[in-house]
Structures are given as structure tokens and as C-alpha cells.
Amino acid sequence: TVLRVAFIGLGNMGGPMAANLVKAGHEVVGVDLSEEARAAFQAAGGQVATSAVEAVRDVQAVVTMLPAGKHVRAVYTGADGILAHAPKGTLFIDSSTIDVDSSRDVAKAASEAGMDMVDAPVSGGIVGAANGTLTFMVGGPDAAFERAKPLLDIMGASIVHAGDAGAGQAAKICNNMLLGISMIGTCEAFVLAEKLGLDPQKLYDISSKSSGQCWSLTSYCPIPGPVPTSPANNEYKPGFAAPMMLKDLLLAEEAADSSGANTPMGEKAARLYEEYCNNGGENVDFSGIIHLLRKSG
Template sequence: MATIAFIGLGNMGRPMALNLVKAGHVLRVFDLNPAAVAALVAVGAVAAATPGEAVDGAEIAVSMLPAGLQVREVYTGAGGVFDRLPAGGLCIDCSTIDVASARDVGNEAAKRGLRFVDAPVSGGTAGAEAGTLTFMVGGPESAFSAAKPILEAMGKTIVHAGGAGNGQAAKICNNMVLGISMIAVSEAFAMAEKLGLDAQTLFDISSKSSGQCWAMTSYCPAPGPVPTAPANRGYAPGFAAAMMLKDLDLAEKAAESVGAATPLGHLAAQLYRDYCAQGDGGKDFSGIIQMLAKGA
């Protein structure tokens, strides 16, 4: 078992770290929220005052951070992870950030004789708690091979997407599809209600027809058809609308950087921006059906 520095214990990071403890790893943890740190200390982790201190005595660093700025600071800043991790050490960044930042940090790691992978996740808080996340991993094959056993303690599907930054590329492309498809499904169910077609009937038909997609069959935005979906618990977030907007914004920036045409991705981002501007950013992203049903 390894000694692992885990940096970032938010809604996703905390259950991921707990699964590493359950797998028998020794964790040294850092977060700005003392309560989040205390929850890990209660199950045997060691608290650290800074990200750099968390790395002391560890051979692996895992992070789950809000954005590229924080990832750059934690890894490449003075006294940060790269300054204190021993040569040959392994870094696994599970944050969802811009592709450029992931590639820059990965390149810097290589210059310092460290192994680095960007490994963003899919599966939401439920997947993090159950240890069934999907990891999309970018980085050298050797770093991926070293990271895979650690990731398997937190997830079920581990896919090597290619070189540095390709994990982030896969994540934002996937979530652009998800954001667009959730809007399409929401529009259909909102229109069906106005046409006098109840949600269960539309679900029974469309879920077995050409309109079938994950946003409908696993995460239906209309209350009723999928009992486990957030629609049946007041749109309490499994994946918050604000996080979807973040990913769609990242997709837009990536598209612009390579001249890719993403008109539906652009429109989806604008609709989620409108939804969050209403004060609903903390709701599940499937809650956008409520705005669309009003004719916004």
C-alpha cells in the first residue's frame, strides 16, 4: 500500500479519498475546509497544513481542485507538490480543467523527473461514493500504468485517452454531449406535457426508440420515470448546473483554440448560463427542464 497526498476534499474529493483509505492506503490530506479534513482524519488520515506538507513522506499525489489556476499553483508553485515530491513520484490530477493547463503541468512534471497524468472523472457524487467512477486519463503510458491501480480503488472504468491533456479533452467532449442531450430531453418532456402526453408514456416510448440516450434512461429530467434521478428529489445535485456550465465553457474555449465548430455546444452553454443566472446553479443540471418548461 502507498502513502498518498490527497489535495482537495470537496463533494467529489472527499468520497474518493475515503475509498483510498478503505483500500488500505495511508493518506495525508489537505483542504481549505477544516471540516472536510476532519472527516478524513476521523478514518485514519493525517492532516496537513499546506499542499506541500501533504506531500512530505508521500510517493503519490492525488488532487481534485476547482480550476486550472489552482492546479498550476498546487503543483508548480513555490513549495508545492513538484518541489517536494521525490524524483520518480506520481501525480494524478482528477480535476476538470482546461486542456492547456493540464498539458503545461504535465510537461513541467516531465522536466522535473516526475510522472503526471490528468485523470478527470465521470459519474458524479454517487459514483464517487460507490467507487464506480470512470477515469479518462491523459499522460505517458508508463505514468498511466503506475496510476491505474490507484484509480481502480476509486473507479470502475479506467481509460487511457492518450498523451498529456487528452483526459481533459475526453471529459469536455463527453460533457458537451451530455449538456446538449439533457437540453434536448428536457425540451421534449416539457413539450409533451403541454401537448397532454404524460411523462411516463413518453419515456416508455422514447426510451425504446431512436430518441433513447443516457440523459433520458438513466437521468430523466421529468419526475417519475426514473426513480433514482434528481428530478425525484427536488433536483438536489448529483452534478450541479454550475459545474455543467464550467465544463461547457471549457469546451467552448477548447473549440475556439483549434477552430472546431460547436454551435450546439455554444447554445447549450448559453442556456446553462441563463439557468445559473436565475440562482439555480446549485441545483442538478437536469433541473434546466424547469426553466425550459416556462418558455425561457
């Protein structure tokens, strides 16, 4: 069935995701503060509205793809929020990557307003958004997940129900904290090998078949050569830019603080990515942190 959907946040990710809903035949009304983003969505066949409140008045579903928790809180809650203006029973999908506490607070407000809501952050980047091959990590009640799934299937290739409200965000930041730590560890091993006069290709050949094996080494190797598709072979162009990794590490740190988890390596990874982003890494793939590690030896 054709749904009327409001899509709020037509940026690098939201724009192509909303366009895929249009392509699948849904009636999509897009909202963004940026005129450029609205124009691009119109060119892709979407309708646009000037305010979120106006856009949600007669919809069955709403997708949001906004920068951070404060934007999501502002758009959803309060007298001017979309929860107060959408029809009762509307399905809300927040695909922004935000802090777990904001995600749970907004989900609670949605449930109190008589709405179905899931958090559904993504991995896969702008290529995944354009191709409809994103991975969605979803948190929320079973009934809301079942309603969201057909829409998520259009925008993604892999849809995982991770648990209750906030579980999607939790899964995303736990995974990306592990990724940040493992990337730094992989870079450190190559830097040490260089200092010891060990051929990096030999380290790769050995570790890729030994206990040091990990995704950062064998799928996304931070030195050119061993894995031809990794950004290291393309002047460290992103890929997954260092500031995005920093964002996720800071969210992990915030979640660790508020839940009382001890994550010393995650904190150290956040400090190193902070330093890298302030010293040349702002437009570089996150594997480029090997340059910082080489310098500070």
C-alpha cells in the same frame, strides 16, 4: 505494497476518495485549506499536513482533487509548487476537472521535473467517490498510467486510458458537452409535447424505442414518471447540479475556442445553463432546466 501518498484537496470528492486509499492500507497525508475538511479526513484515519510542499517531501505518489485549472497550476508549478519539492520520480495524479490547456501545461512541467503524471478526471459524483465506484478518464504516457492504475482501482470501478496528457480532460468535457445538449433536447421535446397536447408518457414510450432515444431520456428522464430513479421524481434534487454542468460546458467552450472547433450547440447549451443557474437553478439537478424551457416559451 503500501505507498506513502499525499492527497491535496479534501473536499466533497477528494475527502471520500482519500478515505478509500486509507481504507486500502496506504499511508495518506491530506492537505486542504479548510480546517473542517482536514478534521474530517483525520476522523477517517488519515494524517494531515499544513502545507502541500511539506506533505510531498517523502511520498511515492500525489493525488490532487482541486476546483479549477488555476488552483492546479498554483499548487503544482513555480518555486512553491509541489513539483519542485517532491522526490524525483514521484507519480502525480490530477483528478480535478480542469481546462485542457492547464492540464497539458502542468503535465509538461511534471515531465520536465522528472515526474510521472496523469490527468484523471472522474465521473460518478459524491456517491461514486464514497463507494469507490468512480469512472476515471486518464491521459498520460503508458508507464505513468500503469503506475497510477492500482491507486485508481481503489477509488474507482472503471479506469479508461484515453490517450496522452490532457486526453482524460478532453474525454470528460466532450462527453459532458454532449450530455448537456442532449438533456436540453430531451427537455425541449417534452415541452413541445405538452404544448401540442401529447401525453408525455406516450412520447416516452415511443421515443425510448425510436431514433430519439438517448441517455437523458431513458436513464435520467427530466419529467417525473417514466424513469422512477431520475431526479425529476425527487423534486429535481441533485444528482448532478446545474452549476457543475455549466462548469463543464464552459470548459468545453474554452477548449473549442483554443482548438478552433465549431460547437454551436455546445455554446447555446452553455448560455441556457448560465441563464438557469442565475434564475433559480443554482441548487437544482441539471435536468431541472426543463423549468427554464417551459417559462421561456
